[in-house]
Amino acid sequence: MERTLSIIKPDGVERGLIGEVVQRFEKAGIRIVAMKMRHLTKKEAEAFYAVHKERPFFDSLTTYMSSGPIVVMVLEGENVIQRNRELMGATNPADAAPGTIRKDFALDVEKNTVHGSDAPETAQKEIAFFFSELEIC
Numbered sequence: 001m002e003r004t005l006s007i008i009k010p011d012g013v014e015r016g017l018i019g020e021v022v023q024r025f026e027k028a029g030i031r032i033v034a035m036k037m038r039h040l041t042k043k044e045a046e047a048f049y050a051v052h053k054e055r056p057f058f059d060s061l062t063t064y065m066s067s068g069p070i071v072v073m074v075l076e077g078e079n080v081i082q083r084n085r086e087l088m089g090a091t092n093p094a095d096a097a098p099g100t101i102r103k104d105f106a107l108d109v110e111k112n113t114v115h116g117s118d119a120p121e122t123a124q125k126e127i128a129f130f131f132s133e134l135e136i137c
C-alpha cells in the first residue's frame with residue numbers, strides 16, 4: 001500500500017485547522033498510520049526542504065516552517081500521493097480548485113497550510129526524515 005508524508009504547516013496549526021485537515025483525509029478513506037507534533041529548528045527546516053535550496057523563497061520558506069509547531073502524518077492508501085495532492089490543491093491558493101484544502105484555508109503561496117510528498121521516492125525520504133518504521137502503525 002502506498003504511503004505519503006503530510007504536514008499541517010505552522011499557519012494551519014496556529015489557526016486551529018488540524019481537525020479540519022484530518023477530517024478531510026478520514027472522509028476520503030485515507031488511513032493515518034502515524035502522527036506527531038514538532039517544532040522544527042531553522043536547520044531542520046532547511047534539511048527538509050534541501051531540494052529547494054537554490055530557489056529565491058528558500059530562506060523565507062524555512063524561516064516560516066520553523067516559526068511554530070507543525071503536525072506531521074504518514075498517510076496510507078491506494079494512490080495516496082496523488083489523492084493527497086488533489087485534496088491539497090495547487091501550491092498557490094489563487095490557482096487551487098474549489099473544495100481543496102489550500103483554496104479553503106491557505107493564506108498565500110508560502111503559508112499554504114499543508115505539505116504533501118510529490119512522488120514515491122520523495123515520500124519515502126520525507127517519511128524517513130520524521131518517522132522510524134516502529135512509529136508507523
Ligand code: ATP
Pocket residue numbers: 052057061090091109110111112114115116117118
Ligand atoms: P509542498 O512541497 O509544500 O507540498 P508544493 O509541492 O505544492 O508544496 P513546491 O514547489 O514543492 O510546492 O514548494 C514547496 C513550498 O515552498 C510550497 O508549498 C510553499 O510553501 C513554498 N513556495 C513555493 N513556491 C513559492 C513562491 N513562489 N513563493 C513563496 N513560497 C513558495
Ligand code: MG
Pocket residue numbers: 116118
Ligand atoms: Mg513540493
